[in-house]
Amino acid sequence: MMEILNGLSLGLSVAFSVSTLFYCFAGVAVGTLVGVLPGLGGLATIAMLMPLTYHVAAVDALVMLSGIYYGAAYGGSTASILLNLPGTANTAVTCLDGYPMTKQGRAGVALFMTTIASFVGAFIGLVALVGFAPYLLAAARSFSSQEYFSLMVLGLIAASVLSTSSPLKGLAMVTLGLILGLVGTDITSGTNRFTFGSLRLYDGLNLVALAMGMFGVPELIANAGRVRSNIVDSKSITWRSMWPTRDDWKRSTNPMLRGTGIGAVLGALPGTGGLLASFMSYAVEKRLAKDPSRFGNGAIEGIAGPEAANNAAIQTAFIPTLTLGIPGDAVMALMMAAMIIQGIVPGPGLMTQQPDLFWGVCVSFLIGNIMLLILNIPLIGVWVKILAVPYWMLFPAVVIFICVGVYSINYSTFDVFWVMIFGFLGYLLAVLKFEVAPLLLGFILGPLMEEHLRRSMLLSRGSFSTFVERPISASFLAAAALILLWLAYASLRGRARARAAKQHAALSE
Amino acid sequence: MHPMLATVGAALIAGLAVAGPAAAQGFPDGQDIRLIVPFPPGGPTDTTARLIADQMRQNLGVTIIVDNVPGAGGTIGVTEMTLADPDGHTIAIVGSGAVTLSPFTMPDLPWGPENLTPIIHVVDIPLLMTVPAGFEAQTFGDFVNLVTAHPGDFNYGSDGQGSLTHMSMEWLKSLTGMDLVHIPYRGTADIMQAMLSDTIQTSQSGILGPLPLVQSGELTAIAITSAERSPVLPDVPTVRELGFDDFVVTAWFAFFAPEGTPAEIVDALNASITAAMENPDVSSAISGFGFTPLNSTPAELSQTVDFYLDRWGSLIEGGLQVN
Structure with a gap:
């Protein structure tokens, strides 16, 4: 405990230097901006701005680049809520209830609540980073492919609630997602699947192109045909209309805390991260809700939980990078x-050999998150005004941003064409009332599950009992089985009730 | 240095150089050179390429456009390079995997190693063979004995079927008779995680991945695959020293031009990049990434390519599945 306090005071002295504060602010401001712009995310921005940091102090460089990363997570939800267009892939889930809130004229409330949820998630995630890094690390170390596989089984089953319409359509979309996820080189065998002789498909389809195309573009196409010139009347945007009601606060508090918990744990596991955390949080909230039918129609829990989860995951993602030198995702890499360019080797020695760097960076995260809170709340009014821009101006601009953003990921026009293909497919699916969230989940989880299943089989030399012999894996599977049982029970009871009601009605006639 | 100053400075030096020896060689003729980097920006390879490009800009006196064309293990960028005119104005920095492994693993590759003109070999990355610190065998000899006594009981991790870290270990297995089970992973980070949880017992990974964990004592380095010991870990023996004379494997980066690029242009580019590599700022920055900076003649690079093509080709003919 003393150690942490000493560290924090050292960190405060580092983080409160004028230059560090400046780079922190620059980072979070740029991060918010690129987060808001659809497609353009932390990864491309950090890559482009990295050369600028070669000549500044190591702490400042790291503080700025990290600021972009977590700043983008704050901004990412803005486009999701206002335009049904995920600003970053991690905020795709926020579209599900955020955009309906916008249609109900509650965009301000949604943006306000995501800012608060982001802050709460990030803050608690940060506490976990500083206080529980060794424990989270130990948990992450006991995770092998068996545990990942069972965790994903649980995730997929829990997420069966993502679909609001017919379960059959939900299943169809998960399957379509799984199929799309198959494209590319299989790492286990080296075989190239569904690449049709094109090297461009060896790396698989681009997740961001898929998310942009499936969520945002169909909305643009659908709205282009409407007579009304904008989504909301600019006169209806007042400060008062942005303030969440007492009911909103009550509904959001627990989801935020649960989301933070989910995010903090998943963030520390290499390879899972914010996207899965936000999906899991959404599934949990819908599962726990008294009236699940509100989800997908502007339920504030559906944005508060996932946003907190996403931001918590981003903070704890630093744990394996800073303490082990093992980056969990591309941004961390x-x-x-x-850091290496600056002559710092991240790893177990970092905290003891360069405590000023480690603690300085941690404290700067806290400062950065407070800056983001202060920066984002006044910006809500600005963002909401975007909705008052007429469609004929707004939409072409958005399409350009999507193209630039998707291009920035692989420097590939090929990916930009895929946005178009996915856009048309997404529009078709929207017309047929299929939902795309299950598709996105299938697309992400499918390849991961396959990889971990096959690796588990290699490790266990082909024995399926490995999944129940390992305690952590077994408990995930048990939880999944409980959910299935509960689903079956609820559906049977529902049917029995309906039958009883029918009999009752028949008798009383 | 302020970026603006750097630009102005580079432009001034460029102006001087045009009038100097570079112009006398006839190449470059004042036109820009496009350097294709088949990886995303920001990583050590991209940084290395940009450092070298900066020096070339100064000693050739032309603009060098660094163009990131990532995808499919670097082969998309190389494909683009092979389609360009062989006039020295389009070159690429290429990884060993794209040149020596993708011909075997990627049936759709529209080019082969014969379509590339070697310019210069610039960077070597030794693979470090490690075991978890708690593992019962802590030296190379003990490890080989233990694995040989328990065939099929232990695992090793690689970056995927047909990757360099897979091929290299398979080669070592064929030399030592060890029976280790191959577990493919998505990358070095995942392999390190698996080593720490004792899921796998060894791997040969690019030195930068395991280095911090070796320095902190969580992993033990039992051998290094390069021809010489690494200055970073001078106590770790090479596999060659341990009795396997032929065994040398490194990941490397080299510059190539399209097939048919005239020899005098290749020589001019080789001279320019050699000068860049001899700049102490460049070589110390490259060493900082755990890379070994070096330079070579085009003929030496050509031999290196043939050595690995021959090596991996015979392993695959011997029955190793790569795709």
Whole structure:
């Protein structure tokens, strides 16, 4: 405990230097901006701005680049809520209830609540980073492919609630997602699947192109045909209309805390991260809700939980990078490269050999998150005004941003064409009332589950009992089985009730 | 240095150089050179390429456009390079995997190693063979004995079927008779995680991945795959020293031009990049990434390519599945 306090005071002295504060602010401001712009995310921005940091102090470089990363997570939800267009792939879930809130004229409330949820998630995630890093690390170390696989089984089953319409359509979309996820080189065998002789397909389809195309573009196409010139009347945007009601606060508090918990744990596991955390949080909230039918129609829990989860995951993602030198995702790998260029080798020695750097960076995260809170709340009014821009101006601009954003990921026009293909497919699916969230989940989880299942089989030399012999894996599977049982029970009871009601009605006639 | 100053400075030096020896060689003729980097920006390879490009800009006196064309293990960028005119104005920095492994693993590759003109070999990355610190065998000899006594009981991790870290270990297995089970992973980070949880017992990974964990004592380095010991870990023996004379494997980066690029242009580019590599700022920055900076003649690079093509080709003919 003393150690942490000493560390924090050292960190405060580092983080409160004028230059560090400046780079922190620059980072979070740029991060918010690129987060808001659809498609353009932390990864491309950090890659582009990294050369600028070669000549500044190591702490400042790291503080700025991290600021972009978590700042983008704050901004990412803005486009999701206002335009049904995920600003970053991690905020795709926020579209599900955020956009309906906008249609109900509650965009301000939604933005306000995501800012608060982001802050709560990030803050608690940060506490976990500083206080529980060793424990989270130990948990992450006991995770092998068996545990990942069982966790994903649980995730997929829990997420069966994502679909609001017919379960059959939900299943169809998960399957379509799984199929799309198959494209590319299979790492276990080296075989190239569904690549049709094109090297461009060896790396698989681009997640961001898929998310942009499936969520945002169909909305643009659908709205283009409407007579009304904008989504909301600019006169209806007042400060008062942005303030969440007492009911909103009550509904959001617990989801935020649960979301934070989910995010903090998943963030520390390499390879899972914010996207899965936000999906899981959404599924949990819908599962726990008294009236699940509100979800998908502007339920504030559906944005508060996932946003907190996403931001908590982003803070704890730093744990394996800073303490082990093992980057959990592409952004963290870039961060590590930035440190190495500065002559710092991230890893177990970092905290003891360069405590000023470690603690300075941690404290700067806190400062950065407070800056984001202060920066984002006044910006809500600005963002909401975007909705008052006429469609004929707004939509072409959004399409350009999507193209630039998707291009920035792989420097590939090929990916931009895929946005178009996914856009038309997404529009078709929207017309037929299929939902795309299950598709996105299938697309992400499918390849991961396959990879971990096959690796588990290699490790266990082909024995399926490995999944129940390992305690952590077994408890995930048990939880999944409980959910299935509960589903079956609820559906049977529902049917029995309906039958009883029918009999009752028949008798009383 | 302020970026603006750097630009102005580079432009001034460029102006001087045009009038100097570079112009006398006839190449470059004042036109821009496009350097294709088949990886995303920001990583150590991209940084290395940009450092070298900066020096070339100064000693050739032309603009060098660094163009990131990532995808499919670097082969998309190389494909683009092979389609360009062989006039020295389009070159690429290419990884060993794209040149020596993708011909075997990617049936759709529209080019082969024969379509590339070697310019210069610039960077070597030794693979470090490690075991978890708690593992019962802590030296290479003990490890080989233990694995040989328990065939099929232990695992090793690689970056995927047909990756360099897979091929390299398979080669070592064929030399030592060890029976280790191959577990493919998505990358070095995942392999390290698996080593720490004792899911796998060894791997040969690019030195930068395991280095911090070796320095902190969580992993033990039992051998290094390069021809010489690494200055970073001078106590770790090479596999060659341990009795396997032929065994040398490194990941490397080299510059190539399209097939048919005239020899005098290749020589001019080789001279320019050699000068860049001899700049102490460049070589110390590259060493900082755990890379070994070096330079070579085009003929030496050509031999290196043939060595690995021959090696991996015979392993695959011997029955190793790569795709």
